[in-house]
Amino acid sequence: KTFLGLRNSTAGHHFENPRNVGSFKRDDPYVGTGLVGSPACGDLMTLQIKVDESGHITDARFKTFGCGAAIAASSLASEWIKGKTITEVVTIKNAAIAKHLRLSPVKLHCSMLAEDAIKSAVQNNKEKKAIADGDVA
Ligand code: FES
Numbered sequence: 001k002t003f004l005g006l007r008n009s010t011a012g013h014h015f016e017n018p019r020n021v022g023s024f025k026r027d028d029p030y031v032g033t034g035l036v037g038s039p040a041c042g043d044l045m046t047l048q049i050k051v052d053e054s055g056h057i058t059d060a061r062f063k064t065f066g067c068g069a070a071i072a073a074s075s076l077a078s079e080w081i082k083g084k085t086i087t088e089v090v091t092i093k094n095a096a097i098a099k100h101l102r103l104s105p106v107k108l109h110c111s112m113l114a115e116d117a118i119k120s121a122v123q124n125n126k127e128k129k130a131i132a133d134g135d136v137a
């Protein structure tokens, strides 16, 4: 069975019942915002992380304007990154997301969006922290 390219109920569960949908205030100094788009299809994903002083992600929110696979991938990614450090989460690979959701090969770029969104959110958080710490003029 395929449903929007999702091959099993596991992915369906993240598609039908996505976790952590929403947003945080962008100007919150502890929030990192990642915004990525897919050149392949024009879909957009915003992933936000809340990072504590020790570099742990305490919470995450996403908004995805895209296909079912992209929504499921962002939902799964938002669950995986909670409780991990920003150093750990940048090693999460789209292949692992795609495997967990059992995405079909044509849907691989959808999970790539989630990998890129994690990296982008971490990068944004680091930049904001550097500015807050006075490391950057
Ligand atoms: Fe929902 Fe793994 S697919 S937790």
Ligand code: FES
Residues within 6 Å of the ligand: 038, 040, 041, 042, 043, 066, 067, 068, 069, 070, 107, 109, 110, 113
């Ligand atoms: Fe482009 Fe899924 S079809 S993100």
